[in-house]
Amino acid sequence: MDAFIVAITSVWTDSGFSAFQPGNAIMILVGLVLLYMAFVKEFEPLLLGPIAFGCVLANIPRNGFEEGVMALISAGISHEIFPPLIFLGVGAMTDFGPLIANPKTLLLGAAAQFGVFIALAGAMVIGFTPQEAGAIGIIGGADGPTSIYLATKLAPRLLGAIAVAAYSYMSLVPLIQPPVMKLFTTQKEREIVMEQLREVTRFEKVVFPIVTTIFISLLLPSVTSLVGMLMLGNLFRESGVTARLADTSENALINTVTIFLATGTGLTMSAEHFLNLDTILIICLGLVAFIGGTAAGVLFGKVMSMVDGGKTNPLIGSAGVSAVPMAARVSQIVGAKANPANFLLMHAMGPNVAGVIGTAVAAGTMLAILAPK
Amino acid sequence: MEGQTTNPWLIMAINMTVVFAVLILLGVLMEIIHMIDPTKKKKVESAAPVAAAPVAAAPVAAAPTTVATTNDEKVVAAIVGAVVAMGYSSEQIASIRPTATSAQWRLDGRLSGRN
Numbered sequence: 001m002d003a004f005i006v007a008i009t010s011v012w013t014d015s016g017f018s019a020f021q022p023g024n025a026i027m028i029l030v031g032l033v034l035l036y037m038a039f040v041k042e043f044e045p046l047l048l049g050p051i052a053f054g055c056v057l058a059n060i061p062r063n064g065f066e067e068g069v070m071a072l073i074s075a076g077i078s079h080e081i082f083p084p085l086i087f088l089g090v091g092a093m094t095d096f097g098p099l100i101a102n103p104k105t106l107l108l109g110a111a112a113q114f115g116v117f118i119a120l121a122g123a124m125v126i127g128f129t130p131q132e133a134g135a136i137g138i139i140g141g142a143d144g145p146t147s148i149y150l151a152t153k154l155a156p157r158l159l160g161a162i163a164v165a166a167y168s169y170m171s172l173v174p175l176i177q178p179p180v181m182k183l184f185t186t187q188k189e190r191e192i193v194m195e196q197l198r199e200v201t202r203f204e205k206v207v208f209p210i211v212t213t214i215f216i217s218l219l220l221p222s223v224t225s226l227v228g229m230l231m232l233g234n235l236f237r238e239s240g241v242t243a244r245l246a247d248t249s250e251n252a253l254i255n256t257v258t259i260f261l262a263t264g265t266g267l268t269m270s271a272e273h274f275l276n277l278d279t280i281l282i283i284c285l286g287l288v289a290f291i292g293g294t295a296a297g298v299l300f301g302k303v304m305s306m307v308d309g310g311k312t313n314p315l316i317g318s319a320g321v322s323a324v325p326m327a328a329r330v331s332q333i334v335g336a337k338a339n340p341a342n343f344l345l346m347h348a349m350g351p352n353v354a355g356v357i358g359t360a361v362a363a364g365t366m367l368a369i370l371a372p373k
Numbered sequence: 374m375e376g377q378t379t380n381p382w383l384i385m386a387i388n389m390t391v392v393f394a395v396l397i398l399l400g401v402l403m404e405i406i407h408m409i410d411p412t413k414k415k416k417v418e419s420a421a422p423v424a425a426a427p428v429a430a431a432p433v434a435a436a437p438t439t440v441a442t443t444n445d446e447k448v449v450a451a452i453v454g455a456v457v458a459m460g461y462s463s464e465q466i467a468s469i470r471p472t473a474t475s476a477q478w479r480l481d482g483r484l485s486g487r488n
Contacts, residue, residue, distance in 0.1 A: 100407075103400035110389075110396040117385040124381035133381070203412045204403075211402050219395060340460035357399070358392055365391045369384060 019061035023271030031055035031266070037171075044171030047144070047262050051167060054266015065267065073264040077159070080152055082261040083145035084229040089254025090145075090356070091209070091233025092246045094324060098349040100204050101197040104304065105316070105347075109354025111300030112320025113362045115140030115293025119285045120366075126281065131155055134366040136282055139166045140289025141359030142173065142323040148265065149226060150363045154370060160268030161279040165286035167265065173326045174333075176287075180294045181318050181334050189305065190338035192313040194347045205238040212357070220364030222371070227360050293321040297351065319348040322355040 012018055034052030038045040057063060057070075065071060076082045099105060120137030124130060135155035138147050139162060147166035151159045169176065182190075209231035217224040236246035268274075301317025315335045319327040331348035378384060407413070452469050 100403055103403040106396040106400045106403075107393070110393045113392050114389065117388050120388070121381035121385045124379070124384075130379055130381075130384065134384075201410055201412045203410045204406050207406050208403065211406065212399060215399065215402060216395065336460075343461060354396065358396055361392050361395045362388060365388045369378075369387065 014062070016061040016063070021061070021271060023275050024059040024061060027059040027269060027271045027274060028056050030269070031059070044167065046258060047167050048171055050259055050262035051164065051266040051269075054263040055269040056266075057263075058267045058270040070267060073260050074267055076260055077148060077264040077268070078152055078156065080149055080225070082257050082264065083149040084225040085257040086145040086254060086261060087226050087230040088233040089249050089257070090324065091230040091235075092237045092249035093254075094230075094234060094237075094353055094356070095349065096208055096234060096238075096353055097200040097205060098197055098346045099351075099353050100200045100208055102347070102350050105350030106354045106357075107304065108297055108300055108317045108351035109320040109356075109358040111317065112293045112297035112351070112355055113141065113358045114296035115289040115291070115321065116359070116362050118292040119289030122288060123281075123285050128278075128281075129155075130370050131372070132158055134370045135162055136285050137289060138162075138359065138363055138366070139169065139282075139286035140293045140321070141355070141362060142166070142170050142290060142293070142321040142327065143356060143359040144170060145261070146226060146322075146359050146363050148261070149223075150366065153222075153367060157273070158278065158282065160265070160270075160274050161282040162286075163265040164269060165283050167262075168283075169286055169290045170323050170326070173321075173323050174330055176290055177294050177318050177321075177327065177330045178334050180291055181298055181315055181330075184295055184298045185302065185314050187338060189302065189314050190335060191342065192305065192310060193339065193342055194313055194316075194344065195311065197346060202238065202240065206235065209234045209238070216357070216361065216364070220361060220368060222367040223360050223364035226363070227357070230356065230360070290321065294318045297321060313342070313344055313347070316344055316348040316351055319350075319352040320355040320358065322352070322359050324352050324356055325349065327355070328352040 031052045031054075034048055034055065037043045038048035038052055058065070063070075065074070116137045116139075118137075119140050120133045123133035123136045128136060131154040135147075135151040135153075135158060138150045141147070144163065144166045148159065148163050151162040155162070213224075213228050213231040216227045233246070233249045236242045236249055297317035297320035298314050299317070300320075301312060301314030304317075305312040305314050313335060315331045316328075319331045321327055328345055328348035328351075332343070332345040335342040335344040378387075449469055453466055456466055
């Protein structure tokens with residue numbers, strides 16, 4: 001009988017139940033809510049699903065994640081392996097043609113980065129260190145991999161909150177952006193039909209990623225892995241002779257890495273790291289950054305429209321916040337609602353991919369200015 | 374760390390300036406690439422009749438100009454009809470192509486576009 005009691009006691013003391021804290025319960029509940037949003041409401045299920053499940057797993061006490069595959073997944077994030085691999089796939093999926101055909105949309109991508117710096121300034125004002133503020137600000141770029149990349153370098157302790165805020169707001173793009181877009185534009189502006197883009201040659205599409213990589217990497221070497229992988233993926237796509245590599249990058253590889261990156265992000269959401277005031281502040285600052293970036297893009301679009309005599313529909317400015325291609329799709333939807341004959345998708349892809357480059361440049365600039373030397 | 378600024382507004386101003394400057398320079402590089410593009414002239418010549426097609430003809434007739442050799446015309450007509458029914462005008466339909474296709478199809482499309 002004694003042996004039986006000892007065995008049962010041993011099972012109990014080794015179990016997660018004996019170490020279960022109220023914080024774990026709260027975070028598991030958060031994970032379940034996120035799972036509901038991912039699988040029932042279908043808010044970015046491919047990302048939010050694994051993040052939510054990772055959150056549940058991270059809050060099981062004594063889970064033994066210090067070693068094994070979960071430790072490897074966590075290392076893939078902390079050693080900045082996954083974000084560049086995601087960028088490889090994003091590059092293979094992205095058509096830079098609309099941007100090359102209309103280079104002035106680069107300015108919209110730059111303007112939308114204003115949200116990043118609003119959040120940076122706000123975070124510093126409320127007491128975060130400059131490094132932490134930089135990592136928080138990049139949420140406004142609506143670029144998950146870049147947010148994780150910068151957070152691991154500038155503010156590792158805030159990684160979970162920053163990643164969750166970035167991906168949550170990315171999934172909420174269709175809900176957050178339209179009211180802001182409508183607030184800053186008139187019906188007449190939303191109805192503007194843009195001219196068809198010029199043809200972009202294969203030469204331009206192949207030379208662009210090579211030149212961009214060399215130029216940005218020389219200027220901001222700290223983001224070479226991000227920009228380099230983005231452009232390498234795009235080169236696979238555009239070269240016309242590496243179809244197999246492009247196919248792997250844009251399908252098998254990015255899907256595999258997304259599972260690891262998203263699950264690993266969820267694993268950072270343990271109660272002891274996540275349940276604090278900083279997390280709430282980061283979530284709020286992220287929303288400010290996102291709204292600020294959207295507003296700045298639209299307002300710059302209005303300026304551009306005034307300068308070019310009404311040829312630019314300001315709605316494409318909101319796509320400058322990255323979130324490829326969802327932000328461009330939102331521009332298309334809002335534009336089509338104002339004028340059913342309006343077809344803004346390809347025009348919005350210009351600022352959208354400019355936003356990806358702009359966010360990487362913003363991250364590189366912040367690393368150059370703020371990273372501990 | 375010496376000399377590193379902690380003024381949020383100064384950091385914001387520096388960052389925005391750098392982002393704008395880099396992207397403007399990138400735009401200049403794109404214009405240079407476009408200017409030195411040795412394939413440009415050939416492309417413009419071959420692109421002209423394709424660009425004129427949707428304006429000159431009805432959408433159902435125009436669309437197969439780029440794909441008729443590889444696709445069933447009835448399928449193309451059905452797709453065009455569906456897109457028009459969604460509220461888009463015939464001028465907005467320049468061509469139809471599958472989004473997820475084999476590399477062979479893509480290569481074929483690129484080669485036929487070049488000729």
